[in-house]
Amino acid sequence: MCELLAMSANIPTDIVFSFTGLAERGGVTGPHVDGWGITFYEGKGSRTFKDAAPSSRSQVARLIKSYPIKSEVVISHIRQANRGKVSLENTHPFTRELWGRYWTYAHNGQLTGYQDKFVTRRYQSVGETDSEQAFCWILESLVAKFGEQEPADMMPVFEYIAALAEHIRQLGVFNMILSDGRYLMNFCSNNLCYITRRAPFGTAKLIDTDVVIDFHQETTPNDVVTVVATRPLTDNEQWQVLQPGDWKLFCLGELRLSGSTAELHLL
Structure with a gap:
């Protein structure tokens, strides 16, 4: 299957370290060789890079690993194709407009x-x-329930997305990350985890390649950065592992809302 990576931060932050680890899983330490993509939000705008080549050998991925694009929300994906041919149009993340914002999903x-x-x-x-x-279908369902204008309170929107995700989970495996550029939501079907880094910062070592970073040298005491991944990217930090049906909503690096649809699954 594919692998996911996302970030929510309280200040514009680069994801070079985490993406360097993920990219190795696209053909070196993992079988996800059917393309990759990454979206960076900058205010209401976003920039997306995609390539149908394996991330471990992609020249575009090499650019992302060496060029520290600063963003508060990032979504990335490396693909192992099971539906659809290997092509750019089938490469995640996908983006659509809703309520005057770009929504991105993988x-x-x-x-x-x-x-x-x-x-x-x-x-x-x-x-x-x-x-x-x-x-x-998720976006169409949001319009059908909440209308053409963005609700003043977005929390019910993400609670409804969790219910929709649970419905989709009945059809197979559905690990998801989604953002409107402000909020970052993840939903776990079987494999998803996250870590929130804040002061006091320490060092971290990637599992997939021999890279170590001292976050104390790269951050300020006020920084808060949450990273979401299919599997832990570092081997010397404590990642929080989600259970099937768990979902989390982050904003500016902080956990804003969470829940579990396990009860819904039993109904």
């Missing part, structure tokens, strides 16, 4: 029997993946 897993369930009109898939179709 999915790890595989769904079955979804074709007649993700019926949409406003949002259409460009590629052939189950992932993109699920994303379009």
Whole structure:
């Protein structure tokens, strides 16, 4: 399956260290060789880099590892194709506009029997993946429930997204990360974890390559940075492992809302 990476921070922060570890899993320490992508938010704008080549050998990925783009929210994905050919249009993350903001999404897993369930009109898939179709259905469902204007309180929106994600989880494996540029949400189907780094900062060592960073030298005492990944990226830090049905919502690095749809799954 694919692997996910995301970041939420209270100040513009680069993700070079974490992405360096993830990129190795795209052909060196992992089998995810069918493309990769990354989206950086800058205010209401965003910039996305994608490549259908393996991240471990991609010249574009080499740029991301060497050029410290500063962002408060980042979403990244390395692909092991199971639905759709290896191509840019099938490469995550996917982005659509909703309520005057760019929403970005990536999915790890595989769904079955979804074709007649993700019926949409406003949002259409460009590629052939189950992932993109699920994303379009989520956004279409948000418009149907909350209307054309952004709600004043976004918390019910993300609670509803969690319920939608649980519905999709009935069709297979659905690990998801999603953002509107302010909030970062993740939903766990079987593999997802996160770590929040804050003062006092220490050193971290990547699992997939011989790289060590001293965050104390790279941060200020007020920095808060949360990193979400399919599997831990470092071997000397304590990552929080999510359980099936768990979901978390972060804003500016801090946990804002969390829950579990395990009870819904039993109903």
